Amino acid sequence: MPELVCSAADRDAWLAARRGGVTATDIVTILGLSPWDSPYSLFWRKLGQVPEQEDNDRLRLGRDLEPIISQRWQEEHHRALRAGREGSVGLYCSQIRPWQLATLDRILETGTGLQPVELKSWADADRQAWEDGPPARVRAQVLWQMDVMDVPAGHVGVLFLPSGEFRSHVIEHADHAPGIEWRTTEGREPLCPACDDILLMREAGREFHNRIIDNHPPDPDASAATLAAVRARFPRHDTKEAEVDAGTWEAWCHFKEQAANYEEAARKLESQLREQAGEARRYLVDGQPVITRVVSEAQVKAHVRHQDYLRRINRKDDSD
Numbered sequence: 001m002p003e004l005v006c007s008a009a010d011r012d013a014w015l016a017a018r019r020g021g022v023t024a025t026d027i028v029t030i031l032g033l034s035p036w037d038s039p040y041s042l043f044w045r046k047l048g049q050v051p052e053q054e055d056n057d058r059l060r061l062g063r064d065l066e067p068i069i070s071q072r073w074q075e076e077h078h079r080a081l082r083a084g085r086e087g088s089v090g091l092y093c094s095q096i097r098p099w100q101l102a103t104l105d106r107i108l109e110t111g112t113g114l115q116p117v118e119l120k121s122w123a124d125a126d127r128q129a130w131e132d133g134p135p136a137r138v139r140a141q142v143l144w145q146m147d148v149m150d151v152p153a154g155h156v157g158v159l160f161l162p163s164g165e166f167r168s169h170v171i172e173h174a175d176h177a178p179g180i181e182w183r184t185t186e187g188r189e190p191l192c193p194a195c196d197d198i199l200l201m202r203e204a205g206r207e208f209h210n211r212i213i214d215n216h217p218p219d220p221d222a223s224a225a226t227l228a229a230v231r232a233r234f235p236r237h238d239t240k241e242a243e244v245d246a247g248t249w250e251a252w253c254h255f256k257e258q259a260a261n262y263e264e265a266a267r268k269l270e271s272q273l274r275e276q277a278g279e280a281r282r283y284l285v286d287g288q289p290v291i292t293r294v295v296s297e298a299q300v301k302a303h304v305r306h307q308d309y310l311r312r313i314n315r316k317d318d319s320d
Contacts, residue, residue, distance in 0.1 A: 003094075003095055007090040008090035019046045024102045025141065030208045031201065038221055047212070049233050072157060081107065094150070095150075102144060104149075113150060115151045117157065118141055118142050118154065119157050120159070121159050142154035144198075146171070152172055155168065172194065174193065277293070282313075291312055292310070292311050294308070294309055294310075
């Protein structure tokens with residue numbers, strides 16, 4: 001059975017408790033599935049050397065939409081959900097692995113335990129990511145929550161914006177039974193794909209947690225999140241100087257120059273493409289759509305910014 005660590009209503013206590021373990025959001029970052037975070041940034045955030053992500057309008061919108069998404073899920077399934085962020089429930093930990101944590105958006109009470117229900121709002125423009133079920137990062141979150149709660153299934157409700165389309169998904173073990181340690185046989189295919197993924201996730205989470213305990217940070221990677229974390233860790237001190245590795249300096253200079261060259265070449269090629277396509281909305285190669293021209297007006301603070309950019313069309317994205 002999972003254990004309740006604290007209520008998410010007390011944000012300070014909730015954040016402090018999260019730093020001591022690996023949450024469902026963390027495992028997405030650890031696996032390299034997060035487009036906004038990195039293992040390096042996460043590591044130093046756990047140690048308090050990088051600030052927590054500031055609240056913003058997009059995060060607030062997601063929270064404000066949760067009751068609506070929850071209501072849509074309940075109407076579709078004719079089952080009641082319990083609030084998971086506030087009140088009597090919040091951050092849970094695994095009884096077997098106390099470092100394994102999860103905060104649940106909603107809870108479905110069943111005969112096999114408290115099943116997690118993850119609520120998402122998602123852009124219509126990225127709807128193709130859900131064609132084969134929840135995207136990898138959402139599936140990983142729910143599998144982690146299922147493992148913490150020791151239950152055979154988890155649920156996802158997603159509301160697409162601005163269309164308002166709602167979809168729901170179930171993620172479950174093949175034989176609908178928790179307790180996966182002894183459900184795979186060495187040298188054979190896993191009895192359950194969910195079990196196989198959870199075992200890999202547990203190992204990755206345990207390794208990251210051990211890094212924190214041993215103060216063994218990951219190496220910096222190429223992500224924007226890592227660069228932002230390094231900047232936050234080391235604010236400029238006007239009286240300090242530091243010797244840096246000559247090879248790293250020379251490589252940085254080389255790639256900065258190359259990046260400028262590639263940007264210039266890309267601008268020239270984009271101009272050529274636009275010249276060839278004229279006023280067309282969609283660009284084709286051998287009859288197949290490859291680019292969509294996106295034109296819109298975006299409100300940026302007190303100003304309206306005109307946008308006109310080319311977006312590559314993925315093979316699945318033929319509806320734009």
